[in-house]
Amino acid sequence: MARPSVLDVGLETVTGDPKQILAQQFGMDRFRDGQLAVIERLLGGKNVAAVFPTGGGKSLCYQLPALMLPGTTVVVSPLIALMKDQCDALAARGIGAARLDSSLTTEEFRDAMQGIRDGSIKMLYVAPERFFNERFLASVGTLDVSLFAIDEAHCISQWGHNFRPDYLKLAELAKQLSAKRVLALTATATPEVLADIRDAFAIEPEDAIRTKFFRPNLQLRSSVVDSETHYSVLLDRISTRPPGPTLVYVTLQRTAEEVAEQLVADGHPATAYHAGMKPEVRSQIQQDFIQSDSGIVVATIAFGMGIDKSNIRYVYHFNPPKSMESYAQEIGRAGRDGQDSVCELLLLPDDRVVLENFTYGDTPSRHNVGRLIDLIAGQADTFHVSHYKLSSETDIRILVVRTLLTYLELDGYIKATSPRYDTYKIKPRVTSQKILSHFKGEPREFAAGVLSSLTKGRTWFLLNTVLAARKLGAERQRVVKAIEHMAEQGWLEVQTSDLVHGYRWVNRLDDPKTLADDLHGRLARRESGEVGRLEGVFDLARSESCLADQLSQHFGESLDQPCGRCTACLGEGPQSIPQPPSRPLGSSIQRVIENLVREYPDRFVTARDRARFLCGLSSPGFIRSRLTRHDSYGVCDRIPFAQVLTQVGGTSD
Incomplete structure (x- = not known):
């Protein structure tokens, strides 16, 4: 039965029929498995989780409802390349979408905000860190957010494979934006991680839609190699199998360069790809690969996120992924057209050392965790602090500093308040007189006061917003909004620096030493968990039983029968993996x-x-x-x- 063209949901009016919009706007004649179940729940005003395999069509689950809901759909994604690709694809279909990330110019930011306000843009893609930008919060705080969608939602789980402390604050942010409904999307949620997602966003069990993980067209293979045969096995696979678009995943940037160069020398045009390359170079490599029928890209995990290419025939892991979740995500880029594709893990046991050592690098000493606690304990009742300065003063990596501060929030000691930039750099594009001509009465006096607070730098004017607010007897936020308005109108060019994060004490620390012990213990358990996740990859490579079933079980499913096509099912396993020998330092x-x-x-x-x-x-x-x-x-x-x-x-x- 077709959905009515107009549906009242609370105070909202939903317009259109999903199946008609699917055909008219997206050129498709049917929904994929799970999509309609997610969309109908969202249109009914519910919070929903969608756990679909890589390439399973998660993005349609918010793109289509965005066209039916009256307000703005805000999509949180950590992947800038994905945001750009999706905005370009939507624009080609005549659907207005904008992205707000660190790569935008002032003009692009202003145009995006104008489109949202006039209704020509229905979808706003935002990187998580933008929500720590008070300029951004000042701009979006008044939006009517019909749908708040979180891509890569597994990042919210402290026990998941890719925990990002910023994500823990998204549930509170959804409330702050008065979002009418929430959609959490992921391809790699174990049952435990899905439970964390549901708890964070108040999603009922029946509104967590999980589709089948197993894809029968992917042939999972594994080979245990040694350092002498490592490259030659890869070369043999590429040389003897029918040509087709190929991804070769490596751990290190230098390995990507070396393997690509060797493949070229051996007659196979290959291109290296890694995060150390300039953005325009990476973009060109992606575009060339998308258009190629036989291209080979040797890449770190920086490649592949959001790449819309359906006919990748081979995915080789020259170095092992760091977890089963990473493995599932990376092989999920193969065979999206439903045709057979080979995904082979070429396991060099010595690689375990490199991956494990990366994990140990994130865990600070107990001594340094204690230093951080002491620095925080000495702060005033309300305070602002630079995460970078804390990282420098405690010798703790900045992501771990943010994680520790998030733990303090979750434990009820502190509460995050608005972050701010201590310094605004401003370059006028028109005269002050022209700016002030757009205001009358008290707003004109206030704008004049803000402009008179600028101090001349070498090429930019500087504004200390705290001092300006004190001078004008106003809230600092009003000063920020005034500057933001002038920037949106094109009267000023604005840059910000010296980001500091605000907090207030909820419960003061009564036993800093015990707390530091506890926090260090949590980080040590996360470290053990990361090492354990790598063990799962090595267990898979041993091929003691059906690889497809092992992978499915990791995500809470099991196959009715073995796949019949993997290394174990073909009788080529099990394989032995030697332990690295003990080596004295000397x-x-x-x-x-x-x-x-x-x-x-x-x-x-x-x-x-x-x-x-x-x-x-x-x-x-x-x-x-x-x-x-x-x-x-x-x-x-x-x-x-x-x-x-x-x-x-x-x-x-």
Whole structure:
């Protein structure tokens, strides 16, 4: 039965019929599995979770309702390339969409906001970090948000494979924006992660729509190789199988360059791709690959997010993925046209050391966690703090600093308030007289006061918004909104810097030492969890049972029968994976560390500091002291971190 053309949902009016819009706007004659169930629940005013495999059509679940709902659909996505691709694709269909990310110019930002306000733009794609930008919050705070969609929603789970502390605040942000409904989307949610998503966004069990994970056209293969045969096995696969668009995933940027160069030398046109390349170069590589029928891209995980190419025939993992979730996401880019595709893991056991050591690099010492707690404990009842300065002062990576502050929020000690930029850089495009001619009465006096608060810099004027608000006897937010309005009108060009995050105390710390112990313990458990996720990949590579069934079970499903096409089902497993041998550091390395401890006593307080240096794991302190350029930095990068840590003085700090 067709949905009525007009449907009242609370105070909203939903217009149109999903099936007609699917045909008219998207050129499709039927929905994919799960899509209509998600869309109908959203149109009924419910919060929904959609767990679809990579390539399963998640984006339609918010794009189509956006055309039927009266207000704006805000889509949160961490993938700038995906946002750009989807906006371009929607524009080609005559559907207004805009993205707000760090790559936009002032003019592009102004045009996007104008389109949202006049109704010509229905969808707004936003990177999560934009919600820490008070200019952005000042602009979108008055929008009528009919739908708040969160892509990569698994990032909200502290125990998922790609936890991002920014995501934990999205549930509160949805309330702040008075969003009428929420859609959480992911391709890689285990049952535990889906439970976290449902709890965060108040999604009922029956409104969590999960489609079949298993795709029978993907042939999952694994081969255990050694360092001498590693590349030759890849070359053999590419040379002997029918040509087709191919992705080769590697861990390191230099590996992408080396493997691509070797393939070219061996007669296979291949291109390297990694995050170290300029954006325009990466974009051109993506476009060339999308248009190619036999292109080969050797890439780090920076490649593939949001790439709309249905006929990828081969995905090779030259280096193993860091988790089963990453593996599922990466092989999910193959065979979206339903045709057979081969996904092969070429497992070099020594690669485990590199991936494990990356994991250990994020965990700070107990000593440094205590330093961070002491710095926070000394703050006033309400305070603003720079995450970058905290990272520098505590020698903790900035993502981990944000995670620790988020834990303090979740535990009820502090509450985040509005972030702010301490410095606004302003370049007038018209005269002050022309700007003021657009205002009358008190608003004109206020605008004049704001402009008179500018101080002349070398090429830009500077505005201290706190001092300007104090001088004008106004709320600082009014000063920010005035500047934002002038920028939107094209009268000013505005740049911001010195971002500081606001907090207020809810419950003061009564036992900082015990709290620091607890927080360090949480980080250590996350570290163990990351290492355990890598173990799942190695278990898969052993091929002791059907690979497709192992992967499906990881995501809460099981196959009725083995796939019949994977390495295990074809009788080519199980395979043995040797353990890396124990390697002593030697007296010369011990002497290097002793000398460094004497020369940099503040940088090598704990055994973990010493082990991180030897394994080539950077920290803010190492970078600031230029220790990452030291001849001995990373000399043990092929030795398991746990072995190095034990040999330099301990197992934990």
